Amino acid sequence: MSATPLYNEFPSFLKRYFPYKVQKISLNAGFTCPNRDGSKGYGGCTYCNNQTFNPDYCRTEKPIALQLEEGKRFFAHKYPEMKYLAYFQAYTNTYGELESLKRKYEEALAVDGVVGLVIGTRPDCMPDDLLRYLENLNKHTFLLVEYGIESTRDETLRRINRGHTFQVTVNAVERTAACGILTGGHVILGLPGETHRSIVAQAKDLSRLPLTTLKMHQLQLIRGTRMALEYERKPEDFHLFNVDEYVDLVVDYVEHLRPDIVLERFVSQSPKELLIAPDWGLKNYEFNHRVQKRMKELDAYQGKKYEM
Template sequence: MNQKPAYNDFSTFLRNHFECKVQKISLNAGFTCPNRDGVKGKGGCTYCNNQTFNPEYCKTEKSVKEQLEEGKLFFARKYPDMKYLAYFQAYTNTYSELEELKQKYEEALSVDGVVGLVIGTRPDCMPNELLDYLQQLNEKAFLLVEYGIESTNDATLKRINRGHTYAETVDAVQRTASRGILTGGHVILGLPGETHDDIVNQAERLSQLPLTTLKLHQLQLIRGTRMAHEFEEHPEEFHLYEVDEYIDLVIDYVERLRPDIVLERFVSQSPKELLIAPDWGLKNYEFTERVKKRMRERGAYQGKLYRY
């Protein structure tokens, strides 16, 4: 007898959308961010160093097509029949003139084997004019818009210099999902000032939004960031989770999350040379297996404590 999965995983979600194996290829399309160029602020979010998630082939001097072709070579050795999603990941990938955005998105979709787009952005960078275009694009190709939510707490958002409020997140997610576009979110668990209860309550708030997917990441302190400096000055203001403690936090969170939300990941891995803490020495898949094992031990599953 097949046991029901403990949570909705991203691999199953992709298999439901595609008949073939699909892999995301990260891109740096040369965009900036209103929190860096002075429109909203300077210096960006206090935790942010974009080097932490750019693969070697993501260089802004290379075109979108060149980056995708190099990414394809990297993955095709193992899976020659693989298809790809172009993942506009670095900085804010809806923050430019509409014509430039169209050109880059369509350049990506013109690459052989690319079957859709994942566009990472901020809640305060989604004008309706762009949504009009994305709605049309969504009829021709797979499209997932992923918003950096980070927290549902406005005091936290201010402290980490996000430059937007949670109300702006609610507005952007609702406007995007109302167009029939798959809408995702990204949150950081363990931001300074947030207690266990604050974090777990966040799951209930996010469950009220029309989110399709959600990424959870642990707070990581990265060299060269303002947050790293803050930690050096006031370590008592931070709670850096031990791995087993974080696993239990994730499970408490997932139990309160709407059952149909797809959980893409639970952790992030920053390059060792940039990471200050926490360094658990686990790869993503190893961490995920530990979460699954602990869920079995606890009899936990996604939505177990969700209040409809």
């Protein structure tokens, strides 16, 4: 008999929907962001440098279908039978005219082997007409909408120049989930001004939302961002976790989360040439092993300290 899992893993979640292996292929569809073009603000969020998550095949000037074909070639040698999810990742992937958005999503779905979409966006960029379109699309294909939540504290959201409040996130997540669409969230653990205690308290706030999936990662200071400049000027405002501290934070956080939320990842890896700190030198799977080892030592599991 297999042991009860310590937390809900993303690969097990995907197996509920697909009888074969699926892999996300990141896309840059040429979107911008309301926090960059002046409709909400300029300069973007203080931590943001989109180069940190754009793979080499993912360049704005390339058509979506070409990015997907290049991404498929990258993965196909390992698993020839693999299918793919088109992951609209860079910037705000619901920010544009409805017809233009539809063309981009449908171009991705028309590529051979693409079996669904993952759309990353901001909670203040989900107009009703787009949500109605996605509600209909969801009846025909796998769809996950992933919102950048980043923090549940308005004070933090202001500090990082996010351009919206946590209540905006609550509304977007509830509206999306009410349409029957799988709804994910993304948070950054360790933003300036936040402590172990306030970060763990965030897990309770997120657990009240109808989230299906959650991604978390450590705060990373990236070259060329406003936050890197803030750190240079006032390092005492930041607490950059060492790896053991962060493992303990993740374990505590996961124990306070609703037991059914699917945890997609705990850490992010930025390119070495862009990363200022912290540089732990660990791959994602190596970090996951450390979390699992610590959870076993503490007899911890997802939802152990969760309170309705």
